[in-house]
Amino acid sequence: MTGMATELSGQVVDDGRRVPDARGDGRVGDGPRAGDRAGAGGGTTVEDLLDELAALVGLDGVKQEVQTLVNLQQLARRRRDAGLPAPPMSRHLVFAGPPGTGKTTIARLYAQILKALGTLRKGHVVEVARADLVAQIVGGTAIKTAEKFTAALGGVLFVDEAYSLSAESGGGADFGQEAIDTLVKLMEDHRDDIVVIAAGYSHEMRKFLSSNPGLASRFTKTIEFGNYSVAELVTIVEGFCRRHRYTLDYGTGQALTTLFERIPRDANFGNGRTARKVFEEMIGRQAQRLAQVRTASAPELTRLLPEDVGTAPSSGVSSSGGGRPDLDQLLTQLDGMVGLDDVKQEVTDLANLLGTARRRAAAGLPVPSLSRHLVFSGPPGTGKTTVARLYGQLLAALGVLGGGQLVEVSRADLVAEYVGQTAQRTREVFDRARGGVLFVDEAYTLAPTGGSGSDFGREAVDTLAKLMEDHRDDVVVIAAGYPQEMKQFLDGYPGLGSRFSRTVHFVDYTPEEMVTILEQHAQTSGYELTMDTQAAVLELFATATAFERSGNGRFARKVLDSLITRQAGRVSRLPDPSLEDLQLLLPSDLHRQG
Secondary structure (H helix, E strand, C coil): CCCCCCCCCCCCCCCCCCCCCCCCCCCCCCCCCCCCCCCCCCCCCHHHHHHHHHCCCCCHHHHHHHHHHHHHHHHHHHHHHCCCCCCCCCCCEEEECCCCCCHHHHHHHHHHHHHHCCCCCCCCEEEECHHHHCCCCCCHHHHHHHHHHHHHCCCEEEECCHHHHCHHHCCCHHHHHHHHHHHHHHHHHCCCCCEEEEEECHHHHHHHHCCCHHHHHHCCEEEECCCCCHHHHHHHHHHHHHHCCCEECCCHHHHHHHHHHHCCCCCCCCCHHHHHHHHHHHHHHHHHHHCCCCCCCHHHHHEECHHHCCCCCCCCCCCCCCCHHHHHHHHHHHHCCCCCHHHHHHHHHHHHHHHHHHHHHHCCCCCCCCCCCEEEECCCCCCHHHHHHHHHHHHHHCCCCCCCCEEEECHHHHCCCCCCHHHHHHHHHHHHCCCCEEEECCHHHHCCCCCCCHHHHHHHHHHHHHHHHHCCCCCEEEEEECHHHHHHHHHHCHHHHCCCCEEEECCCCCHHHHHHHHHHHHHHCCCEECHHHHHHHHHHHHHCCHHHHCCCHHHHHHHHHHHHHHHHHHHHCCCCCCHHHHHEECHHHCCCCC
16 A cells, blocks of 8 residues: 555544544544445445555554455455455454554455455444343353344454453453354354454453354454554644644644653553543643633634643652652551562662662763663572562652553563564553563463464564663563573573563571461461461471472462461361461461371
């Protein structure tokens, strides 16, 4: 496709999925209408629709994918016209990506394109979510799903947040699974008269496809929608301004750029919806500003100033007490963790260094070069994830990070199955961590091992290294894993050593510390250990095998689960157990191996 406009189009919209049309004619909704350019007797042409697709803001990869699908459909039609069999292809699609990135808009355009090609009879879109398919009684879901499916025949059935139907999504899973099973059968029975598009977050959609063996074979094509870039978000706001007859004053565009750079790309980030919210808030601030002016000229009524932009919201630690009480509370929480004395000192020193650096910068003093990215080295169950979460919150309380949220990932969240997709998946994860901490567990699994898929791991590391450099002030990356493996990992990627300038070492808990951890978890659950039970548990931890002890806190929780289970069996045999019976864990409740 050529001639794709970079200035707004829009389609991101009133409901957040479309943006106002750049033509300024006020039309929003389902896209081109009959008679727009084709006359009263004809439909909109494929060329018209592709032009409208090209005019959308950003989405270059998505546009190319749609163009490829169109080319395939045109080729299939030409083969049929020539008396040749059409090539085998599934028309059902997965639209994967964050909200507000135009998935519904693209679905509507694609439906109309397929109608213009003669592939679909109607080209309409029926948009549904879980509530539209799932009933409250067994058997009702199949009926409800079939009704929506029938309404979409001849067009597109767009299932938003399709992953909410899968069994892994929580309550009502059986009814959701019933909807999936019904959809799979109907898609097979009506394969030539409908296109089903399942949409949702990338990670959740991968789980969704694995929830039913028939889904992966029917949804063979996934189109990835990425977050809008800062420049694209500014363009979308500019489009809203043109649509509603506003202008941006000198410096307002740069203020918008700064704002979008600082907004955390977490799970609450809405892309086009966020851009619309920013525009509406700008209008509100302008109205408040002009309320103080008795008479305002027409240019003043349309002009948006930098001061109308506002500041980025914080999704991190509450600052209701001015920030300092929260900081003290976080430091107290860190200090209250069992053991880890060296880790606590390292984290406190780092927080102090970064907080002081920020204050020096505010005072106009030179700031020493400090890398905030860390390696957490040590065995499992030693509190690495907990400390990482506290570290992010500490930096947010100090004003070093905008949000302080923790995004925890492993190799499977970064590495895709095909060349080129890993970089996109890694960028998506990194964007979610903007303003907070990206915690890469077992990071050494990304290192080349000579086995299958190692190149994809290298692609993830290369992408991550560049993002860490490009956004060094916006994200803290913590790579965690066993000491020896982490050393080999850093040695295997020479460029990483300079970015991870500090390693925080976590060591195994002592038997006494593991008893304390077990007691803390027991108290949280309303149980108490007698002194004899404490002694028995201490002996168990002291004599446990190296493999058992390597679980550390996890091993302590496993022992507690065993205590509670055996206590429940003992108490169930009592005719009238007292409150003390229900609370106390006795030595006899301790299950010993061998």
